[in-house]
Amino acid sequence: MTALVWFRNDLRSLDHAALSAAVAAGPCRAVYFLCPAQLDEHGIAPIRRHYLRRALQALAEQLAELGIPFDIIDAAHFRHIPKMLADYCQQYGIAQVFAHEELLVDEMQRDAACKRALSIPLTLLDDCLIHPSLGTKDDGSAYKVFTPYSRRARQSLREHFPRVLPRPQAQAAATATARIEAFGEERDSDPWPVTEKAVLDQLREFCAQRAVKYSDQRNFPAVDGTSRLSAALALGVISPRQCLARLQLECGEAMWDAKSSAGNWFNELLWREFYRQVAFHFPQVVKGRAFQADTERLRWRNKREHFAAWQAGETGYPIVDAGMRQLAQTGWMHNRLRMVTASFLCKHLHIDWRWGERHFLEQLIDADFASNNGGWQWAASTGTDAVPYFRIFNPTTQSQRFDADGEFIKQFIPELRELSGKALHQPKNVAGYPQAIVDHKESRETCLALFQEIRD
Ligand SMILES: Cc1cc2nc3c(=O)[nH]c(=O)nc-3n(C[C@H](O)[C@H](O)[C@H](O)COP(=O)(O)OP(=O)(O)OC[C@H]3O[C@@H](n4cnc5c(N)ncnc54)[C@H](O)[C@@H]3O)c2cc1C
Structure with a gap:
């Protein structure tokens, strides 16, 4: 029976729990639902669209090397996905679907609708550094203040340092990939690395050369003092676990000291997690409401x-x-x-x-x-x-x-x-x-x- 991996904002083949699980479950296919109407609704920038298309192209090439057929389906809008996913699974005789959890309220509702529409299991795996449901205070309530959150997160990550999963073995001979066409107005994003290899090189260079100077340089816009990994992190071309693992390799023990430069960069990755857990526990912020x-x-x-x-x-x-x-x-x-x-x-x-x-x-x-x-x-x-x-x-x-x-x-x-x-x-x-x-x-x-x- 065939398994399916459904890619979302996790456009990579390394450290991808859902892809690894689908490959382990049997021969696997991959799918991505493109929602141009949704991108329009959210006013997604032309440069971001171009970067997304390049990231999908790079992923398609990576999956082709692994012999995994990859379909990019034009779903127009989010709301059509449950039915389209169910149809797709029927067409290809899919026995199980794997994906990473997405923790914003609309995405969780979409996934619940998919579970209802499918007659087969949809397994959602954690892709966070710290899952919001775990990063809570002793009384079970969510953190509202960053410093205690980061202290707790640091301690928990130190006790259970996240593992980076390898790229799965190829399941068949490499196949050719088609060129992915533009889906709306685009603006050149070429200066931004997009292949996994290029982004990992960027991470390696930052952690090896510049993480130690981060605290001194990060506030000066004329200096190239930050990693510029945000676009790759936003589309999941790289995972925050890969960032931590590389930071540890290059900077060692220093990363655990919040006052060191490496620790300071680690902190920024935790701000990213913090805002994710805020959106999860206080979904009004995702609906245009103020937290206060x-x-x-x-x-x-x-x-x-x-x-x-x-x-x-x-x-x-x-x-x-x-x-x-x-x-x-x-x-x-x-x-x-x-x-x-x-x-x-x-x-x-x-x-x-x-x-x-x-x-x-x-x-x-x-x-x-x-x-x-x-x-x-x-x-x-x-x-x-x-x-x-x-x-x-x-x-x-x-x-x-x-x-x-x-x-x-x-x-x-x-x-x-x-x-x-x-x-x-x-x-x-x-x-x-x-x-x-x-x-x-x-x-x-x-x-x-x-x-x-x-x-x-
Ligand atoms: C008003 C405002 C809007 C912002 N909008 C976004 C956004 O849409 N997308 C986005 O990724 N970041 C956003 N940030 C956070 C931050 O400005 C960027 O993540 C950062 O400038 C990206 O550059 P870098 O990759 O070189 O960061 P680095 O300094 O190298 O940090 C490493 C990574 O940590 C994360 N990070 C760093 N600072 C923050 C922060 N303050 N909050 C959350 N995560 C952080 C990013 O993923 C970043 O790539 C916003 C900040 C402000 C004040």
Whole structure:
């Protein structure tokens, strides 16, 4: 009897529990359901679509080498999948389906519908570093604060270091693969490695050369100080277990010290897990609601012209504008700038964080619902373990601290190339560059008043 592995956001052949289980269960086929209408609904970025197509192509080639037939089925929309999966299983005489769990509420409902539609077992396997149902406090409740969560997660991972599964043995001679056609508007993602080999090389290089400097470099957008693995992690071309295993190999014991550079990078992988467990335990955040219910009463100003200026990188605040232009031009933004630009939108322009969350989803190559939502609600002070509402980034100070010589700013804002010092960080009357659209002090006062209103 034939087994089926159903790929979702886990487009790899290494460390893939569902693939290994399907191969072990007998001859196996593989399937992926493409949902272009769903991608449109979520406004998925053209660069992300291109990256997804390349990742599927790379996976198809990998599976062909293993002799595993792979079908990419156009399901148009999520809701059609249960019936299409049942039909597919009937057509190929599938006896059992294996997939990794996806822990967002819509995905869990889809999987429940699939179980009902199938007359054969659908086995869902864990693909987390720490499963949300296990990463809870002693009383069984979910963590709402990152530090105790990360302490617990670290301890548990130290006791049970996750195993990285090998690629399964080939089940037949290699077959040829077809070229996967575009499914909607695309934008070139070629600079982003996508094959498993290339992404593993990227991981190896980062852990061997740069993880030790991570703490010193990670906050400076002009420095290539972070791993840039987010796009590959978001589509599951690489697993967080592979990241940990390589970190341990290159950095050894240091990774367990949260204050070391390697430990600091480990922490970022845990933030990713943390936001996944928040979305699992508090599904209202996945439905567009704030984690802190009282912040739903915030009276955002939502001025369209301010939103347009922010999107275009024309606010007159160089660090904000450089970040937004990096996003528009490259489909990726440095973490420090995601924090600064998100904070600016909510706390200086007083625009609802959901507008920014959607815009990031529409632009980012690494768009990941849980991390993006977590990042936005953190910046807007509406989320779990969010920045306190009265902590408002001063964009000029951020610029002076993290891009003192303006190396990054000048890369994205050529109009400011000739400037330095205060004139660069707080430009006034520069030809071709806008004046600041809001005053920092006034905006800060308004933001405090907005939050005060809901606290009274
Ligand atoms: C407003 C806002 C929106 C964000 N949206 C996304 C998003 O859609 N997708 C996304 O992957 N990350 C998002 N992040 C988190 C973070 O900015 C990116 O993961 C990071 O910049 C990716 O670069 P890197 O791979 O070089 O990260 P590294 O610094 O090398 O970190 C390694 C990995 O850890 C994870 N990670 C790092 N920082 C965070 C974090 N703060 N929260 C969750 N996971 C983290 C990522 O998977 C990342 O690839 C957002 C942050 C903010 C403030």
